[in-house]
Amino acid sequence: MRVARLWVPGKGIRLGVCENEAVRELAAPDAAPLDSFEALTAIAGRLRRSLAEAVQQLSNTGRTYAYRDLDRSPDPDHPHLLLPIVPPEVWAAGVTYERSREARLAETTTKGVYDKVYEAERPELFFKATPSRCVGPNAPVGVRVDSRWTVPEPELGVVLGADGEVLGYTLGNDMSARDIEGENPLYLPQTKIYRACCSLGPTILITSEPVERQVTLWCRIERGGRDVFTGTVAASRLRRPIAELVAYLRRANDVPAMSVLLTGTGIVPPDDFACEAGDLIEIGCEEIGVLRNPAMRVV
Ligand code: DO4
Numbered sequence: 001m002r003v004a005r006l007w008v009p010g011k012g013i014r015l016g017v018c019e020n021e022a023v024r025e026l027a028a029p030d031a032a033p034l035d036s037f038e039a040l041t042a043i044a045g046r047l048r049r050s051l052a053e054a055v056q057q058l059s060n061t062g063r064t065y066a067y068r069d070l071d072r073s074p075d076p077d078h079p080h081l082l083l084p085i086v087p088p089e090v091w092a093a094g095v096t097y098e099r100s101r102e103a104r105l106a107e108t109t110t111k112g113v114y115d116k117v118y119e120a121e122r123p124e125l126f127f128k129a130t131p132s133r134c135v136g137p138n139a140p141v142g143v144r145v146d147s148r149w150t151v152p153e154p155e156l157g158v159v160l161g162a163d164g165e166v167l168g169y170t171l172g173n174d175m176s177a178r179d180i181e182g183e184n185p186l187y188l189p190q191t192k193i194y195r196a197c198c199s200l201g202p203t204i205l206i207t208s209e210p211v212e213r214q215v216t217l218w219c220r221i222e223r224g225g226r227d228v229f230t231g232t233v234a235a236s237r238l239r240r241p242i243a244e245l246v247a248y249l250r251r252a253n254d255v256p257a258m259s260v261l262l263t264g265t266g267i268v269p270p271d272d273f274a275c276e277a278g279d280l281i282e283i284g285c286e287e288i289g290v291l292r293n294p295a296m297r298v299v
């Protein structure tokens, strides 16, 4: 089951459940429309139901929209998809796939750092974004003006509850300036955190299945109407269980409910590829949908 957040002109923000090719608005038992994933979790808590059961109980009324009509550039005059969640914090794990380790070894001038963290007991975890730095489906993601070598990092993201439980899964793009990171790993925050550095969406998958071992993520980058990069990775190649990443993240650290943890990239374009303004970046998986964002330069 998937839920999406949408903008409806004249009404405001709505949470909807995806049903085949449509999205149906959800309302609380008192008929008040739901506008967030957080509101849904609160209702599920009050009903003492799982999130999926709560959605089923709520979903038989409400206006529906064709998903393809919502999946468009944000425009206040037309219904469109929004960030599926506004996370108080976005964190990210690094070097959790062999491909990411290889790519970091190629870009860095500081030997040993990435090999060690791939093998180490403690994972690499870093702060990625605040809500103001996140963009939703079809909104532009940023390429720093002072980077010549920025790439998208397609990642599986988990939405965390107050006790670190995984409430749902989404897709994320951990945009990264490889040249800045390669110059010195201490520049990581500048590599990772800047305007529009993170996109999330298009939906949140609610499931009790161990999805982290099942999904296959793909990425496609289009420039001037043709594909300039395509790649895929099975999340089963993650070196560490997601529960382990979450446990380390929450050690001596209060992570607010509804925060998102990105679990690292296993798809890295070749070293001669750099993202340009106007590129169209698609990150997808069958279970969650396609997160599509154009790239723009940010100053
Ligand atoms: O070590 C730098 C960041 C790695 C990362 O973001 C990733 O592997 O996805």
Ligand code: MG
Pocket (backbone or CB within 6 Å): 092, 093, 094, 153, 155, 174, 264, 265
């Ligand atoms: Mg990453």
